[in-house]
Amino acid sequence: MTDMHCAVDAQAKLAECPRWDERTQTLYFVDIDAFILYAYDTKSNALTKREFTEEIGCFSLTEDDGFIAAFRSGVYTFTDFTAELTPYWLATYDQKTTRFNDGRCDAKGRFLSGTMYSPKDAFNGALYQFSHGSSTVLDQAAWTSNGLAFSPDSSVMYYSDTPNHVVYQFDYDINTGQASNKRVFIEFPRGNGRPDGAAVDCEGNYWSALYQGQRVVKISPAGEILEEHAVPALYPTMVAFGGPDMSTLFVSTCRAAHSEEELKTYPQAGGIFAIETNVKGQIEPRFAG
Numbered sequence: 001m002t003d004m005h006c007a008v009d010a011q012a013k014l015a016e017c018p019r020w021d022e023r024t025q026t027l028y029f030v031d032i033d034a035f036i037l038y039a040y041d042t043k044s045n046a047l048t049k050r051e052f053t054e055e056i057g058c059f060s061l062t063e064d065d066g067f068i069a070a071f072r073s074g075v076y077t078f079t080d081f082t083a084e085l086t087p088y089w090l091a092t093y094d095q096k097t098t099r100f101n102d103g104r105c106d107a108k109g110r111f112l113s114g115t116m117y118s119p120k121d122a123f124n125g126a127l128y129q130f131s132h133g134s135s136t137v138l139d140q141a142a143w144t145s146n147g148l149a150f151s152p153d154s155s156v157m158y159y160s161d162t163p164n165h166v167v168y169q170f171d172y173d174i175n176t177g178q179a180s181n182k183r184v185f186i187e188f189p190r191g192n193g194r195p196d197g198a199a200v201d202c203e204g205n206y207w208s209a210l211y212q213g214q215r216v217v218k219i220s221p222a223g224e225i226l227e228e229h230a231v232p233a234l235y236p237t238m239v240a241f242g243g244p245d246m247s248t249l250f251v252s253t254c255r256a257a258h259s260e261e262e263l264k265t266y267p268q269a270g271g272i273f274a275i276e277t278n279v280k281g282q283i284e285p286r287f288a289g
């Protein structure tokens with residue numbers, strides 16, 4: 001396996017939600033705190049951006065090549081990279097303390113996204129599910145919703161609460177969208193990184209970006225750490241599989257959390273890094289409406 005290299009030197013405040021478009025070989029990602037959605041065309045190396053007026057936490061592509069995205073004020077759709085936003089679900093939570101953070105679609109095209117409750121004095125972070133105009137709260141017991149991912153057969157849903165250093169598993173019924181039997185999948189010791197964004201490969205392994213842990217870990221479905229990969233930044237935030245054969249692992253990173261002294265060691269923090277793996281990732285499901 002090759003070392004991790006910088007694929008996009010974005011210098012982002014908080015790069016997150018890398019998402020591979022297999023149809024166009026484009027890597028999309030956000031800079032949450034700069035209110036930006038980026039598109040990196042891997043064929044031309046062109047990087048384009050769209051600026052919004054609030055934090056964009058995460059997004060999924062749609063079946064008709066549009067976007068559904070979760071912001072601070074709610075969930076919106078847009079038909080292409082530059083199209084105007086159409087409200088899908090407006091926040092019922094307190095926007096002064098809460099915003100959407102991590103999310104993705106399940107295999108039936110339902111969009112799920114969890115919220116980040118910044119005061120961290122109550123477990124107000126919730127996991128929402130959106131489909132055909134309706135919304136459902138699947139869980140409400142987190143500080144920072146993160147690490148949402150699904151097993152290849154959709155029978156297991158993963159969901160992390162970053163500041164509490166834990167990743168949960170749920171049983172997931174892809175036909176009904178119901179999640180049940182919440183249990184701890186893995187807990188990480190304090191002081192050496194905490195589970196941020198994640199992806200599951202085609203073999204069912206859970207790849208987790210360890211925020212403040214300077215690495216990505218590959219974890220078996222049974223919860224055994226199989227591999228660790230160092231990241232040239234202290235704060236990896238999320239991973240995504242992509243590339244011509246879906247075996248490239250992209251890793252987004254946060255720049256703003258580094259000190260000026262740390263940035264001398266990690267000058268490309270805030271970038272998107274990449275490493276070739278010996279497994280294939282799942283193609284991301286698209287929002288069905």
Ligand SMILES: O=C(O)[C@H](O)[C@@H](O)[C@H](O)[C@H](O)CS(=O)(=O)O
Pocket residue numbers: 014016032101102116143144146162163164194196197211237
């Ligand atoms: O990258 C993310 O998912 C969050 O937006 C980050 O801010 C990060 O996960 C969060 O800050 C971690 S924690 O809440 O400080 O533990």
